[in-house]
Amino acid sequence: MPAIVGNDPPRHRDGRSIWLRAEDGHSLDAWCVEPDGDAHWGAVILQEIFGVNAHVRETCERYADLGACAIAPALFDRAQRKTELDYNAEGVAIGRELRERVGWDAAVADVKAAVDEASRYGPVCVIGYCWGGTLAFLSATRFDNVACAISYYGGQTVPFAHEKIAAPVMMHFGSEDPRIPEADREIIQSGNPGIEAHVYPADHGFNCDHRKEFHAPSAALSMERNLAFLAAHIGAGRINNPET
Numbered sequence: 001m002p003a004i005v006g007n008d009p010p011r012h013r014d015g016r017s018i019w020l021r022a023e024d025g026h027s028l029d030a031w032c033v034e035p036d037g038d039a040h041w042g043a044v045i046l047q048e049i050f051g052v053n054a055h056v057r058e059t060c061e062r063y064a065d066l067g068a069c070a071i072a073p074a075l076f077d078r079a080q081r082k083t084e085l086d087y088n089a090e091g092v093a094i095g096r097e098l099r100e101r102v103g104w105d106a107a108v109a110d111v112k113a114a115v116d117e118a119s120r121y122g123p124v125c126v127i128g129y130c131w132g133g134t135l136a137f138l139s140a141t142r143f144d145n146v147a148c149a150i151s152y153y154g155g156q157t158v159p160f161a162h163e164k165i166a167a168p169v170m171m172h173f174g175s176e177d178p179r180i181p182e183a184d185r186e187i188i189q190s191g192n193p194g195i196e197a198h199v200y201p202a203d204h205g206f207n208c209d210h211r212k213e214f215h216a217p218s219a220a221l222s223m224e225r226n227l228a229f230l231a232a233h234i235g236a237g238r239i240n241n242p243e244t
Contacts, residue, residue, distance in 0.1 A: 015057060020073060020113040028077040028110050030117075032069065033060040039069035040238035041147075042118025043125055044139075046111065046132025048208070049095030051076055053084040055210045059127075066230070067240035069121040073114040075131070078102045087211050099131055108142060111135050115143055123147035123234050127226075129207065130155060133171075140167040148233035150226055153204050155179040161191035169195045170229045172222045174202040174215075198225060 015033040022028065031052050043063040047056050052074050060070035076083045079101035085091035099107075111126065118124045126149045128136030133154025140149040141163035148168045151157070155177075169192070173180055189195055200218035205211045207219045230239055 015060060018071070018117075020071075020110070020117055022106075022109040022113045024106075024109055026078060026106070026110070028113065029074040029081065030114055031057055031060055031072040031074075033057075033064040034069050035064045035067050035240060039064075039121040040067045040240075041069075041122040041124065041234045042115075042120070043068035043070040043127060044111065044114045044118050045070055045072040046126065046128030046135050047072065047075055048130035048132060048205070049099050050085040050087060050091055051083040051095075053210075055208050063127070065240065066227075067238060068125075069118060071114045071118050073110050075102060075107050075110055075135075078106050078110070087205075087208075095131075104138075107131075107135055108138055111139055112143060115139060115145060119145050122238060125150060125230060125234055128152065128154065130205070133157070134160065137165075137169060137171075138163070140165045140169045143167075148229065150229065152207050152222070153177055153180060155204070157188050158184050161188045163191070165192050165194065168229070168233050170225065171195055171197045172207070172225075173197065173199045174204055174206050174218070175199050176202060177204040179204050196229070198222065 015031050018030050018032045020028050020030050045059050052072050056072045060072050063070040076098045079098045085095050126136045126139040129152045133151035134156045136149040136151040137157050139146050146167045151171045202215035202218040203213040205213040206215040
């Protein structure tokens with residue numbers, strides 16, 4: 001099993017912007033990072049409500065370290081292009097407004113465009129955070145070309161909890177997250193008992209080392225679990241050891 005600490009600095013890689021086209025004809029930007037050598041699987045990285053920012057780009061690098069072609073679609077593009085927001089109250093307010101302007105169906109269509117592109121490299125895992133965490137769950141209920149999905153603190157998943165997953169899903173929650181109380185976690189799991197869910201002694205956003213809520217032990221443990229999950233559902237032989 002590859003050894004990696006959840007939020008150790010990734011190996012610097014040159015990413016690039018690419019264009020994706022959704023089924024409704026919308027063109028959107030995406031950030032793409034490829035590994036050294038050939039990619040053996042695809043990772044679709046889904047943003048919080050702060051845009052494709054440094055955290056998202058660094059997350060792409062981390063998964064490229066593991067042998068994936070990592071693609072992060074710019075989900076705000078339908079409302080406002082080239083948007084990166086600060087982790088503060090103003091950023092939250094703007095991000096929520098943009099999320100509402102995009103809407104769920106359009107965001108799902110844009111995620112599908114990223115999954116289709118990533119699938120050129122092998123089996124695909126969709127990994128999302130906050131808004132993206134809910135979209136990662138929806139990718140496992142609505143797409144037939146997702147091998148597995150990982151959702152971090154997807155706070156708006158409850159309205160979709162009745163949708164049945166067609167691919168394995170792992171979810172990470174914080175016990176101190178006021179946005180996702182225990183009752184909501186129970187609703188999500190009751191809709192799909194097969195979901196592998198983990199709860200950490202941390203707040204919303206605990207995996208992001210650009211946020212004050214960052215909790216390094218929880219981030220590291222979640223990444224260890226991600227690696228085991230990826231080995232099981234993507235294939236251990238496809239996952240690079242970033243230390244070699």
